[in-house]
Amino acid sequence: MRDMSLTARLYLTAVIVVGAALVVYSALQLGREEWLAVIPLAVLVVLAKWFASDLRRHVNISVGMPVAIASVILLGPAGATIVMSAVVLAPTSARLYNRLFNAGMFAITATITGHVYERFGTVLLNSTDAVGFWQVIFPSLVAALVLEIVNGLLLVTMIALSERVSPLRVWYGTLAESALPMFIYSIFGLMLAVVWSYAGPIAAVLVLAPLMVARWVFAEFSARQEAYEATMRSLIKSVETKDLYTRGHSERVSRASVLIGRRAGMREDRVSSLRYAGMLHDVGKLGVPTSVLQKAGRLTEEEFEAIQQHTVRGREITKDLEFLGEAIEGIHLHHERIDGRGYPLGLKGSEIPEFARIIAVADAFDSMTTTRSYRGARSVDDAVVELRACKGSQFDPVMVEALVDAIDAEGWDASDTLPTDLPVPLDSVPSFASDDDDPTAADRLGLPSAAPNDASELADDATLGRSGEEPT
Amino acid sequence: MTNDREIRSTGPLLVAAGLVVIAAIAKAAQAGIIDAGAALAFVAFIALGEILRITLPGGRQSAPLAAAGALAFALLPAPDRINDLPYSVALAVSVVTVGSIVGAFPSALVGRGMHLDELARRVLTTLFAATMFGQIYPHVMPTGTETAWQLALAMTITAALAAAVDAVLAAAVRGTQSHAPFRTAVVDEFRALLGISSAIAATGVLIALATPKMGLWALPVFAVPLLLTQFAFRRYAAIDATYLQTIRSLSKVTEVGGYTETGHSRRVSRLAVTIGREMGVSERDLTDLEYAALMHDIGQLSLQEPIPGGATTMVSYVDQRRIAELGAEVIRQAGVLDRAALIVERQADPYRPHRGQLDGTLPLESRIIKAVNAYDDLVGASLESDRKLRAIERLQLGIDREFDPGVVDTLSRIIERQTEYAY
Known part of the structure; x- marks a missing residue:
């Protein structure tokens, strides 16, 4: 942190402080019912972050994203803020200020995304009527887009400030790449929310199972590909x-x-x-x-x-x-x-x-x-x-x-x-x-x-x- | 020869499934279909899934979307079905059968044939899932505004059991086809299907849970994650196949260089794998055995001049060991084939040196390669049964000193079977 510029340090502190304030404010708003959904979802976020850290380089299927979108659809801004900021509890090797920044960033993102979603769609846990499919899918896609943009802006600003490069250049590359995954994650999030509202936490097992399997297979795939290249090389060496x-x-x-x-x-x-x-x-x-x-x-x-x-x-x-x-x-x-x-x-x-x-x-x-x-x-x-x-x-x-x-x-x-x-x-x-x-x-x-x-x-x-x- | 065995192993399964289907269609036709729209949607979904089938790593076929659709329909808590269990089971079996057959049409048209045993398995697991769930459903029916976690749990358990039934049926078919011991076949099947089957089961349960809430939109929406899984499997299977293909091709270098006879490593690997399977080597270890068998002569490349005819069994024991060690060294360089390297390294070691103690660290796979290598050096590409039987007799002379008696027994059983079929 010491090698960062003053602006970068100010920005980092601001994100952490605002995030913390939002977390406190949100926590005060939640009722008992909501806490019962917030806690298992927060556990999921922590687990997702934890397991993501030991994955191989090439594999890039996030479990955190669908959970974040699901918490927005299911719980609205306050619940989503708590769920997403729980990422700070995940044991990673990152430095403390990095983890705090991430949590702050997610809290801000969740609050904004949650409010946007509320404007367009129905928060599932609060609604007692049956919710039609179209009443959820469109706002979910909007929410996913907002989440991606806000999160991207906050993160890119940080990178640009600490590495002293133009933020637009950093962002352009990552955003273009993430369009398709974002769509798929929002579908996952939607599924998770809909099933959760109906069947409870078992939804997490059901929705995340295919995702975890796919992730495991991708990891096996890249391991096998590396094995392949290595074998090829050593056989060539035997020629030589x-x-x-x-x-x-x-x-x-x-x-x-x-x-x-x-x-x-x-x-x-x-x-x-x-x-x-x-x-x-x-x-x-x-x-x-x-x-x-x-x-x-x-x-x-x-x-x-x-x-x-x-x-x-x-x-x-x-x-x-x-x-x-x-x-x-x-x-x-x-x-x-x-x-x-x-x-x-x-x-x-x-x-x-x-x-x-x-x-x-x-x-x-x-x-x-x-x-x-x-x-x-x-x-x-x-x-x-x-x-x-x-x-x-x-x-x-x-x-x-x-x-x-x-x-x-x-x-x-x-x-x-x-x-x-x-x-x-x-x-x-x-x-x-x-x-x-x-x-x-x-x-x-x-x-x-x-x-x-x-x-x-x-x-x-x-x-x-x-x-x-x-x-x- | 394989046809004969295939019919013997899948025959009872096909007959059972056929009877179930006839009874189911008769029952469903008699009662009439109440919610024809849903039934048709599921038929279409299953058919589409059948078209989008994939090959899993290791060569198994699978149609994940079709299987998930079938499971979902068997678990669908449709209001018109809860009061009449036989009807709802019959409807499920009918829908699944029709969907699967419709979907298999395109591939049957281009002459790739239908996967009859897979269809039979799907019919029987659908029967199982629909019957079991039908029994449980009245007890877990959601009442009022409570969350339906009991329903979801019942569905998940049913789906898991159905997947287990499917794996056992598949193991029975594969086991009899390949003469593998049933226990090994079951373990292999569970290991191979664990990933894809849990994704299928989860998707089936999700569709069944969400259809009453979301309507038929649940079908395409919940298919997305499974499609992703399917895509991942497809890529993995492709690289897996390429890997084997490459090792097979590169194993030809000793032949091209005149170090070994043409086709030697391929024949040794084929026979070694057959023996290994019959002796209960698991599928995962069979892969290493296959790699090791293909590359068992690679150490000869380091020799200045080829051995006449490549017959390693004719050279001194010291030279055999040296070749084995050189080969293991080359393979070990890859860093990922250590087990195959170990097998190659020990391929020359005698089963019981000087009638002494057995060496517990000598891998079964090495003993297999030792025997098969000696056998192939004597027989080569010859198809004469006389020559084959004489070779077996030669090996039997070395039993208990050079060769593992179990391996030679299995080898002679396989050769006898082959010569029997040849007539």
């Missing part, structure tokens, strides 16, 4: 244990692919699929004997073919994963080249799927900027020069530029997660390539080395040739 020099490669290719996809204006669901494609693009390497992958020397033709097989094997492994969609073809064809001299199919230009063209660029970029068994890491700038040089022959120019733009705008962390105990060769050491991702790795199979300043020719040799061979 086979080739010590490619540690973290899949994760970085995935990151670079996403950068390119976003720059190229892809929809978010495709980007998410692309993320998986990047992560899994080398999964077929699990099918290549470790001895070949780790061989530090010139490869025989059979060995090189075995490595090339990883694209086809990647497709075999992933082809049943429906959720991957386009990603499967991206994995299969990420070694195709624009000029048709890639593998496994030798597709040309736009015949190559977009995902494959993106991964090809990301893959090459990461290979160049990290350490390999035959050379050290290059700088990002060098890699960009190289990629540009291979535009149109090996890479789709659009994707290369998209990557360059994205890196310019967002930077690139090529953090080489290579363990320090691995031998890192000097740049000058001649290349013994067991790696075909890297457009500069020309030396395999003893192909004639091109002059180092002719990067595009170097890259042409990189995927070994179909150069000069006609497919039979």
Whole structure:
């Protein structure tokens, strides 16, 4: 509190004082009948707050909101004020002044909302006649809206004052997001109030049961989703244990692919699929004997073919994963080249799927900027020069530029997660390539080395040739 | 082969439900429907709920809205029904049956078939709920301005019992279909249905309570929370299915790499799960068994060169252990599959080393995988019954030293059954 501005502190104190006054005033107005409903509802509010605090981040179903709206409909302003300010009793880790502020804020909100509701609708506990459905539903929706606005205003002002930002900006984001939940909460609140007025506190159990179940399922869902991502990552890592020099490669290719996809204006669901494609693009390497992958020397033709097989094997492994969609073809064809001299199919230009063209660029970029068994890491700038040089022959120019733009705008962390105990060769050491991702790795199979300043020719040799061979 | 067993297990249930429905419709038709509007609204609601059915995590089917509508109608304290219990029960059963069949039409049209056993269960639970509530209702009828808490409580208790009846019926069907012990089946069913059934029960009670006050508006209004629950379940089931699919796919890496024979891990996992279920492993633990079985050879990836034919049973015990440990290490990295990792880690351990003491910490699941793995190494994808029976004989030689006798017995029972059906 000490680091808050004077205005913020004044505001905070004012809310607490006004809230406290409203609570006292309301308490004096309630009769015995009303206390019998206020107490169980207040207990509900406390419980709701208590249980909300141990929920996972992604789950956002509030039980407090429906109870608040129900107390407005059921009890009117005085009862609702007591019920909602009971939140201060919930054991949370928040600081005392924070909790007092919350209680004050809720007291003010409840009083205003309760009066608005009274103007339009019937407070259920006071009415002895049967209340028609339409006499309740419209005022309930109005009440929910008022509650949201008043509460939002009070809260946003506090945030804006203590963080020194414009309140409108804070509010705009939260209000737009809360429109649908607000509607659903008001329906819940309405149900709770109607059933409570008829059947008593058992209504809480009945109305909140589906809500609690939904909340529990959402929590399970996000736990499962996290488990899923973790499993995926560790299985990818098991691919990388086979080739010590490619540690973290899949994760970085995935990151670079996403950068390119976003720059190229892809929809978010495709980007998410692309993320998986990047992560899994080398999964077929699990099918290549470790001895070949780790061989530090010139490869025989059979060995090189075995490595090339990883694209086809990647497709075999992933082809049943429906959720991957386009990603499967991206994995299969990420070694195709624009000029048709890639593998496994030798597709040309736009015949190559977009995902494959993106991964090809990301893959090459990461290979160049990290350490390999035959050379050290290059700088990002060098890699960009190289990629540009291979535009149109090996890479789709659009994707290369998209990557360059994205890196310019967002930077690139090529953090080489290579363990320090691995031998890192000097740049000058001649290349013994067991790696075909890297457009500069020309030396395999003893192909004639091109002059180092002719990067595009170097890259042409990189995927070994179909150069000069006609497919039979 | 499955058809035969399905008929055996659901037959009595279907016959019972069929008889109830015939009697109910005859009775309702004879008396005539007094409040046709409400009956029609509930038919429509149940039909709609039937169309919006979902798959629960673990593969069970459910139509929560339809079930809630059915329950609500069985509990509806309609004035025209309180004096004639048989009539009100008959009406409830009729409405529920007609609504369910109408709703099942679209999916039957596209050839996805009807969920007959679920319909039969719904008919019987409706019969149960309507009869029980009809008996209680006169005692809890709200008088004057008092709150109707006794009525609400009676409804809630009836709904809870009806849900329990439904779960037991479902367990009976599933248990006979999968040869699982009845007790395990019941526990599994309660665990799987607890969440969705409490939401269904609460919604049904709410609709029944609120309809006299709010009119038929209660139906759409009280459906909102259940729809939210349903949506949550749907997303959960989707990610659950994706998870299994991914592990299945990635388990193929050992095959693609030539470390194991094609289809080995899938066959081992299928057989292991069948054995586990029959030996009373709960559904939750079966999932871990399935994951472990799918990934049991993943440790081989760390080998420099593949074992010929991937037959881990042919290499030395020390190597087997090493592969098991490497595999467990990979799986453990995920941080969420620790139980599966443990199963994989112990898969090579003998049942009773050197005829010594049993090791109490050796999980049943590991013993299952050990036996099934050895069996599949001998049989492979072969369909010859001779070869299968010879493999079983080989395993029986190792009983009590290498393999758990209980596991081998169950395995041989399953194989016998399969070869029987094959003729």
